[in-house]
Amino acid sequence: MTTARRDTYTPETLLAVAVRIFNERGYDxxxxxxxxxxxxxxxxxxxxHVAGKEELLRRAVSRALDGLFGILEEAGATRGRPIEQVEYVTRRTVEVLLAELPYVTLLLRVRGNTRTERWALERRREFDHRVADLLKAAAADGDxxxxxxxxxxxxxxxxxxxxxxxxxxPHPDADSRETDALADAVVRMAFEGLRTS
Structure with a gap:
C-alpha cells in the first residue's frame, strides 16, 4: 500500500499537501x-525534492503571487481608462483567488516570521501599491x-x-459561472459605490 502511494507521489502533490497542512496547522x-x-x-x-518546509512555503506563495502579478500584465490591466483597468484587475484578482484558493489563503496568512514570509509580504505590498496607483489615476480622471x-x-x-x-x-459541482457571478458581485458592490457615474 505504501508503495502505491509513493508511485503516485509528485512534487506537485507534495506541494498541495503542504499547503493544506500549512493552512490547517499554521506554517509555524x-x-x-x-x-x-x-x-x-x-x-x-x-x-x-526540497530543502525543507520553507522551500515548500516559497513555492506555494510564489504560485499565488505569480497569479496575481500576471494579472497586471494582461491587456485589460494596461489598456483603457484607469477605472476600467482597476475594475478588470479586481475581477481577475477574485478569479485568481478562487482558482488558487489554498495558495492565496496561505499567502494571506503569512506573518513575516521567516525570510520567505517577509519576501511574500513585501510582494503583496507591491501588488497592493500598484492597484492603489490605478485607483489614484481613476480618481484623477474624475471617475x-x-x-x-x-x-x-x-x-x-x-x-x-x-x-x-x-x-x-466552492460547490463540488461548481463551474466557471459560479466564479463569474462572484467576481461580478464584488466588482458591482465595490465600484457602484466608488464610481462617479
Missing amino acids: GTSMEHLSKAAGISKSSIYH LRADVDIRLATRLLFGMVNSLVEWYR
Whole structure:
C-alpha cells in the first residue's frame, strides 16, 4: 500500500499537501513530520525534492503571487481608462483567488516570521501599491467619487476581496459561472459605490 502511494507521489502533490497542512496547522505549527504523515511518504523522500518546509512555503506563495502579478500584465490591466483597468484587475484578482484558493489563503496568512514570509509580504505590498496607483489615476480622471479617500477605498477593496478566503467554499459541482457571478458581485458592490457615474 505504501508503495502505491509513493508511485503516485509528485512534487506537485507534495506541494498541495503542504499547503493544506500549512493552512490547517499554521506554517509555524507544521513540522516535517506532519508533512510526511499527511503525504504518506518518509521525510527523506520530501528532502529528496526540497530543502525543507520553507522551500515548500516559497513555492506555494510564489504560485499565488505569480497569479496575481500576471494579472497586471494582461491587456485589460494596461489598456483603457484607469477605472476600467482597476475594475478588470479586481475581477481577475477574485478569479485568481478562487482558482488558487489554498495558495492565496496561505499567502494571506503569512506573518513575516521567516525570510520567505517577509519576501511574500513585501510582494503583496507591491501588488497592493500598484492597484492603489490605478485607483489614484481613476480618481484623477474624475471617475471615482471625490469624497472617498483613496487609501481607505484601497483597503476596503482588498479587505472585501481577501475575505473570500475565509468564507468561500466552492460547490463540488461548481463551474466557471459560479466564479463569474462572484467576481461580478464584488466588482458591482465595490465600484457602484466608488464610481462617479
